Amino acid sequence: MPKLRMNQAIALAIREEMERDPTVVTFGEDIAEAEGPFKTSEGLLERFGPLRVRDTPISETGFLGAAVGAAVTGLRPVVEIMFVEFLGVALDQVVTEAAMMHYLSGGRLNAPLTVRASCGSGLGFGCQHSQTLERWLLGTPGLKLAVASGARSAYGLTKAAIRDPDPVVVLEPRALYGRREDFEPGEDAVLPFGVGELLANGDDVTIVALGQTVGIALNAVSEANGWSADVIDLRTLMPWDRGIVERSVARTGRLVTVEENQLTGGWGGEIVSHVASRCYSDLRGPVMRITAPDVHVPYGSELEAEYLPSSPYVAKQISELISTDKVPGHWWEDTR
Amino acid sequence: MPKLRMNQAIALAIREEMERDPTVVTFGEDIAEAEGPFKTSEGLLERFGPLRVRDTPISETGFLGAAVGAAVTGLRPVVEIMFVEFLGVALDQVVTEAAMMHYLSGGRLNAPLTVRASCGSGLGFGCQHSQTLERWLLGTPGLKLAVASGARSAYGLTKAAIRDPDPVVVLEPRALYGRREDFEPGEDAVLPFGVGELLANGDDVTIVALGQTVGIALNAVSEANGWSADVIDLRTLMPWDRGIVERSVARTGRLVTVEENQLTGGWGGEIVSHVASRCYSDLRGPVMRITAPDVHVPYGSELEAEYLPSSPYVAKQISELISTDKVPGHWWEDTR
Amino acid sequence: MSSPVLPEETEVQLDAVSRRLALTNDVAVRFARMVEIRLLEDRVIDLFGEGLIPGTTHTCQGQEAVAVGIAGATRPDDVVVCTYRGHGMALALGVTPDALLGEILGRQIGCMGGIGGSMHLSDSSVGLLPTMAIVGAGIPIAAGSALTAQVLGSDRISVSVFGDGSTNIGGFHEGLNLAAIWRLPVIFVCENNLYGEYSRIDRTTPIEDLALRAAGYAIPSETVDGQDVDAVLSVIERAAARAREGEGPTFIEAKTYRYAGHSRSDKAAYRPAGELDSWLERDPVRLYGEKLIANGTLDEEGIERIWAEQRDALEATLERVLASPRASTADMFTRVQASGS
Amino acid sequence: MSSPVLPEETEVQLDAVSRRLALTNDVAVRFARMVEIRLLEDRVIDLFGEGLIPGTTHTCQGQEAVAVGIAGATRPDDVVVCTYRGHGMALALGVTPDALLGEILGRQIGCMGGIGGSMHLSDSSVGLLPTMAIVGAGIPIAAGSALTAQVLGSDRISVSVFGDGSTNIGGFHEGLNLAAIWRLPVIFVCENNLYGEYSRIDRTTPIEDLALRAAGYAIPSETVDGQDVDAVLSVIERAAARAREGEGPTFIEAKTYRYAGHSRSDKAAYRPAGELDSWLERDPVRLYGEKLIANGTLDEEGIERIWAEQRDALEATLERVLASPRASTADMFTRVQASGS
Ligand SMILES: Cc1ncc(C[n+]2csc(CCOP(=O)(O)OP(=O)(O)O)c2C)c(N)n1
Ligand SMILES: Cc1ncc(C[n+]2csc(CCOP(=O)(O)OP(=O)(O)O)c2C)c(N)n1
Ligand SMILES: [Mg+2]
C-alpha cells in the first residue's frame, strides 16, 4: 500500500479519471505548468497535454462559467478554486447556474462538473484565506458537497465527484495536504456520496465530524476518560447520511457535532436539528455543537490553534455533557 | 396613522435618513430616475439630486465594492440588489470585504453600509429570482442581517440599518412590497437589531417566523384548533434574539420554526439547534422545522404556492406535533 | 449533426430541428419566422395583461432580425447561449411555439416542462442551452461550450447572445478574455438595443462603440445593422467560418432596438420622444418583406398570406397549450438532480 | 490633512504621517525609504525561511520605485488601496517598520493588532485602507473611496494599486467602468511585474499594452517606467491633478518586476533564463542612488551611510518587535463589529 500525501492522492485520483474517460479535463490558476499551488495536479500536464490540462487567467467567474458550459455539452471539467473564499467572486456560477442546469433543461442536460477548493485554518493564512464556508453551498438544490478528511477520503471522493452526473464541490482542508495516509487506491476506494463512515465505536455518544475535525474527534476519543463514542466521518454534506447518524444515536442517545466553522450557520446546525427533531425519543441528553467562535479566523499559530476546537477541548466538553446531562458553555463564553 | 405599502415605507425610511444625515447616499440599478424596479426609492432623486442618488451600471461587484470603499471613508451608502440572487456575482464584497473592514483596520474603520435586497417567492419569477438565501450571509462574522416582515418592520429595520456602524443586509420579501400596514413612522418606530417581537401569545408552542412567514404563522395560529402559540417575528438573524425565544420556550416547552427556505441549510436550523442544545430541559416535545422542500422554486402560481408552507399546513403540522409529541413528516415525504 | 448533448429525441424535438433546417434553407421561412416571433411576443404581452401569466417576461419585438440571422447562419448542432429575453432566439432556433408558450404558461409540454417560465427556455436538440436570468452568466458558459468542441476536436461553434447592458458586468470581461486566450470557437453577439432595463446605454457605459472593448482582448469585431437580417446572417457566417477554422472568437455588435418596455410592467416612459418612431421606420420584419418582394421571392399577397397563416397558427397553438396539462407537484422534485432525488 | 476616517491618533500613527511628509519633502528620504523597503523585504523572506512566521508573504523587491513614487506624489489624506503585496506601499506611505513587522510577526503593535498578518495591512492616518487578499476586490473599493471625496466635495483622491494579473478579473472591469461613468477622482495603477503568481502575462492576457483596456472605458492612460521613481512620481502627479480638478480617473501601467517569487514558497523557476538578470541591471534603488549622486544630492559615502543606517534601524526594529507582546486571545473578539461584540 502506498503511503500518499493528501495532495498526491488527489492528483492520482484526477489522473486515473482522466485515463479512464477522455472527456475529463482540468483547469484552474497555475494548475498546469506549475502543477498546482498545493501540488494537487502533479504530472497531469505532462501526461495529458495542454488541451486537457490548462492554466487559467485570474477569472473565477470566467473559468467556472466555462466549466459549466463545458459540462453541459459533453466534458467533465475538474476545476480548482485555490482558496474556497475565492468562490465569493463567482458563487453564482456554482449555485445559480451549474446547480440549476439539469432542472432548467427539463432534465435533458447534466452538469457533471467538479469544483475542488482548498479550505480551512491551521496554516496561518489569515482571515480571508482560512475559512471552510460550507454555508455558502449547503442547501443549494441540485448541488452536491463533499469534504475530504485525509488522503484516502480525498481520493475516493474526488473520483466519485468526477464520475457524478451532477455538479459537486469537494472541499480539501489545506492543513491536511501534506499528511500521509496508507490506503489501496483503485475502484474499491471510490467513495459513494451520502454514505458516512464509522471510524470508532462507542456507547455513550455519537460524534459527527467532517474534514479537519475528523482527526480531532478521533484524538479526543482516544483521550476520553470514562466514556466511549461512535465517531462518524460524514464525508458528504449533500446528500448527508441520515441513516448512519440516526442508527448511532439510537444506540448512544447523545449527539455531538465537531466543526471547524464558526458557531452560527455551520453545518452542525443541520445535523443537530434533524436529530433533535426526528430522533427526539432516542435522546437521553441535549444535542451539542462544538465549533469555533463567531469571529474571523485570526492570524498567528497560537491564536489559530485556539480558534479551532482542539482534541482536549472536545474531550472536556463531551465529558461534561455526559456527566451533567447539560451542555457546557463554549470556551469563549468564559473568556470574554 | 398613514397606511403605507412596504415599498413606500422603505422609501420613506431612506428619505428620512438622508434628511437627517448628509453622508447617506443611495445607489443601485435603476433606483434613481426610474425610482427603483419595486418603487422603493420614489422621490429620492428629485429630493436629493444626482450626487446622492445614483443609477449604476449592471455591475454588482463594482457598485457594492464602491459602497464598501465609500463606507470606510465617511459615507453611509444604501445600495440596492434588485434580486438577492444577484449577490451571487458579488458576494465577496459583502462577506469577505465589508464584513472584515473593521477587523482588518485594527478596529479603526467602520463600514456602515446597508445592502437592501428583494427576496422570496410568490410572484412567479422562477427559480433564479425567488429565493431567500439567508444562508449565504448567516454566520458571517462582522455582518448583520435583518429581514422585513411588512411595512412597519421594513421601515424600522431600514432606518436602524442605515444608522448602524456595521455592514447590514436587509432582505425585503418581494411579495410584501404592495401590502399596506398602519403604523406611525418616526424615531419610536426605529427597530433595534437583535430584538425579536412577540406578535401573538399562547401556551402550547413557540413559533419563530421571519419575513414572509410571519404573516403565514399568524394566520396559522388564528386557525388553530385546541392550541395556542407564541408567535415571534425574529426580525434580525445576526444578531438574533436568543432571550425572547428562550423565555418563550421556557413557558411553552415547544419550538417550531416556520421558514420560506428549503429545509437544508436554512436559518431554522440555527434556532432549533440552539434551543435543542441550551433549552433541552425546558422542552416537552421535539423541536420542529417547517420549511419548503429541497427543490428549486418552481414557476407558476399553483406550484409556487405549494412550495411555500401555507397557513393550513403550518396549523396542521403543529396540531399533529402537539397531539402526538412526534414530528410529523413533511408534506413531500408523502407526495413523492 | 448528432451531438453528445442530445438524449432521446422526442417528437417535439425533431420538430424543432426541422423547423431550424427549414429556416436555414428557405428565405420565405425566414420571413415567416420573423412574423411568428413578432406575433407571439405581442400575444405574450397581452396574455400577461390579461393576468393569465404570473411573474414577468421580456419580449423582443424589434430585434427579430438578430435572432433569425443567427439561426440562419449556424447549424442545429452548434450551441447558443442567450438570456431571459429569449423567446425570439428560441423560436428562430426551432423551438416550437407549443413548447415556448407551454413553458410560459406553465404546461408540461413547455420546453423545460413548465416549471421554469418565460426566462428559462431550453432545447438541446437545436443547441439552445438553458437561458439564464442572471446578467452576464451565459457569456463564460458559452465560452465553455466552445471549449468542448475544441477539446473533442469537433467543428461545432458556440454563439453567446447578450445585451448592451451586460457588457458592464464582470462575466463579460472574464468570458471574453478566456475565449481569446484559449482561442475558443465562440461568437459573442451583443444586441445593443440602447437600454439596459430603464437606463440608456450612455448613462452606464462611457463609450459608444462597444467594439473598443473587444480590442481589449485582441478579439476582432464587427458592427452590424441589427435590423437587416441578411446583414446579420453574413456577419455571423464570417465569424462562424473563422471559429470553425480555429481562428478563435469574434465580437459582433448588432445595433437594434426593443419596441416594448424592458419587461411586462415597463411602459418605457424614459425613452426620448420620437426614438421609438424612428426605429419603427426601419422595422426588421417589414424591411425584410420589402426586400423579398423587391427581389421577386414573394409578392404582396404572399407576404399577407404569411402574416395570416402565422396569426392562425398562433391562435391554434395557444388553444392547444391552454388545453394541455399544467406542470404538477411531482415535477418540482424529479429534475433537481441528474442522479435522481 | 485631517480626515473623517481618522480616529484618535496614537504615537505610531503620528509617526506614520511624519514619515510620509519627510518622504514627500526630501529626496534623500525617498531614497532611504526605498532602501528600507528592500532590506525589510529581504529580511522578511529570511524570517519566513527561519520558520519564525506562519502562513505566507508576498514581497516586492524590485518594485520599490512604484510605491515610493505614489507616496511622494500624493497627500497623507488621500486614500490608497493596494493588495496582499503591500509591504512596500505601506512603508512608503509612512507605516512604521515597527507596525509592519509587528503585524507580520503577530504582535499587538502590528498595524492591525497582529491578527491579520502579512496580507492585511492598514493605517488610516496615512490613508492606507486595509489591504485585501482577494484579487481585484480593492479596485471598486478604491472607486468608492473616491466617491466619498466627490460627494463630500473634498479634493482628496484615491489610488488603486494592483497587478497585471488582476486586470483579468471582473472587479477590474466593473471598477474602472464605474469610475469612468461617475468621473471619480481615482488613479488606477497597474504594477505590471509580468507575472500573476507563476503565470507569465502573455499566457493569461491576450494583449501586451494594458492601456488598451482603459480605452474600453474611455479612461485616459499612461505607461511609465516603474523602475524610475521620478517618472512614476510625475505621472502620478499629473493624474492626481486631473482627479482633483474633477476630470475623473486615469489608468497608469507601471512596467516593473518582482525579484522574488510570488510568495514565500515560490522559487520562480518558471522564469526564462536571464530575465531576472536583465531587470537587475535596472534596479530601481541603485538607479535612484546613481541619479542622486549625479545631480549632487548625495555622494557615494552618503549612499553607503543610508544603507548602513537602514540596516541598523531594521535590526533594532526587529529586536523591539520580537520583544513586544503577541496578540492575545481577547484580540480575536474585540474588533469583529464596530457596534461591540
Ligand atoms: C447580475 C444581474 N444583475 C441585474 C439583473 C437585472 N436585470 C435583468 S435584465 C437587465 C438589463 C439587461 O440589459 P441588457 O444587457 O442591455 O439586455 P436587454 O434586456 O436590453 O436585452 C437587468 C439589469 C440580473 N438579471 N442579473
Ligand atoms: C479572486 C482571487 N483569485 C485568486 C487569488 C490567488 N492569487 C493571489 S495573488 C495572485 C496573482 C496576482 O497577480 P497580479 O495581479 O499580477 O499581482 P502580483 O502578485 O504580481 O503583484 C493570485 C492568483 C486571489 N487572491 N483572489
Ligand atoms: Mg439592452
Ligand SMILES: [Mg+2]
Ligand atoms: Mg503581477
